[in-house]
Amino acid sequence: MAVKPLLSVPREVKAGVPFEVRILIQHPMETGFRRDAVGGVIARDIIHTFECSVDGEEVFAARLEPAIAAKPYLAFSARLERSGTMLLRWVDDHGVEAQERVDIRVV
Amino acid sequence: MSTSAWCRALVLLLAALPAAAQERRSGYDDAGPQVRAMQDDDMANPAFLWVQQGEVLWERRVGEAGKSCADCHGAVSEMRGVAARFPEFDAARGRVVTLEQRVNVCRTDFQGAPALAPESDALLGITALVGLQSRGMPVAVEVSGAAAEAVARGEAFFRLRQGQLNLSCAQCHDQLAGQSLAGSRIPQGHPNGYPIYRLEWQGMGSLHRRLRACLVGVRAEPLGRDDALLGDLELYLAARAAGLKVETPGVRP
Amino acid sequence: MRRRSFVVMAGAAAMLPLGARAKPEEVEALVRAITGGVPARPGRVKLDVPELVENGNTVGLTVSLGEDVPKDAVLTDIHVFADGNPRPGVVHFRFGKLAGVPKVATRVRLATSQTVTAVAVFADGSCWTDQVGVLVTWSACLD
Helix, strand or coil: CCCCCEEECCCEECCCCCEEEEEECCCCCECCCCECCCCCECCCECEEEEEEEECCEEEEEEEECCCECCCCEEEEEECCCCCEEEEEEEEECCCCEEEEEEEEEEC | CCHHHHHHHHHHHHHHCCHHHHCCCCHHHHCCHHHHHHHHCCCCCCHHHHHHHHHHHHHCCECCCCECHHHHHCCHHHHCCCHHHCCEEECCCCEEECHHHHHHHHHHHHHCCCCCCCCCHHHHHHHHHHHHCCCCCECCCCCCCCHHHHHHHHHHHHHCCECCCCECHHHHHHHCCCCEECCEECCCCCCCCCCEEECCCCEEECHHHHHHHHHHHCCCCCCCCCCHHHHHHHHHHHHHCCCCECCCCEEEC | CCHHHHHHHHHHHHHCCCCCCCCHHHHHHHHHHHHCCCCCEECCEEEECCCEECCCCCEEEEEEECCCCCCCCCEEEEEEEECCCCCCEEEEEEECCCECCCEEEEEECCCCCEEEEEEEEECCCCEEEEEEEEEECCCCCCC
């Protein structure tokens, strides 16, 4: 079952005032450095790319390495002058792409 | 009796109790600031990924009966207090039933669905969700009547020296609790946060998974998932933790 | 080789992850690749990571800017490196046009006690760094 991330984004913000975005994603972030019970290498499977934008304009992006903990957590800040749709998008080593959209109203 | 005589009697009584009974400390109190911060903030606690999954499953109709948890129990908030009194002695079955086992009784007997696999995300999700409803309530299991013998069996197991290291649970978690072992403070070993997100596991696990790791740690034979003694031990641990607040879903190192 | 020393070495090898451990020189080389050959200056960026870690699997890490940053300085990138992990790279953050407060928090893995380095890159091309030495303890009850 696809598990939704824990996502904290305000639905209403003030123009030009920074606000925090937090996300916690269900992903093992398998490092590729571990071995299984019979000695085989467990293949690397990490979320390597994370991007956050509003109506195509970049807020924040991250290139993640295996050194990012399981259930990756990111907290960053954004600042908007006008209302828009925030897109949070991430891709893992299996090519699995997930995204969340949040409409944010600037008041 | 005068006030000072009462005080003296109370002091004598407290001195007679084992250390753990005098001041119960949750494993939360022995964890570092980072671990506590993760548990304090539901948005930062990875266990809520499982809680969220549990919320979906609570409403999902399954099995031959086509019933969801909600169809019988209503909103999950109706489960407030349930986890605080689990595990419980089930007179009809003549054994202790843990919350995980109770969820699977619902699955097989009332929903007509296969039991959820031990340590599966689904079972952890539902038990975390149900446990969360009792968060902040004191652990208060039934220990009288038919349960008393089970508690006694659990306590006997807790005090039994076993394994190649020849250690009992009590030696570490009663007598040496609060002292250091390698880089960690030895906790009193209370079950009030389960299921937990454990950094060591990089995942979620039940109390059974933790107990299994303890027993393997002292090189003893772990208790099987369906061993009645496991229920006895979990019941004794809950009785021993009486009054501590439920923290489910907890975070531990 | 005497039996006992062999057992000790085998045990130590089993603890290591696959592959070699990163070296401080590797981190230095990666930092120089960002700065264009010059060493990054200490200052302006602040790396918060606990100096004593209970479990290296999940370590909270925050990077923010110090009070010595000029008001008009624009942060574009932050790189984080760890010289004792199997690979030195930890994460690279990029801050876009709609970025708010120049601060980001995540959780990292630290395989052992080591030095963590953050490098902040500003729009004017200047690079600033902060380092923290972290002591990673092992839990007594691994499983």
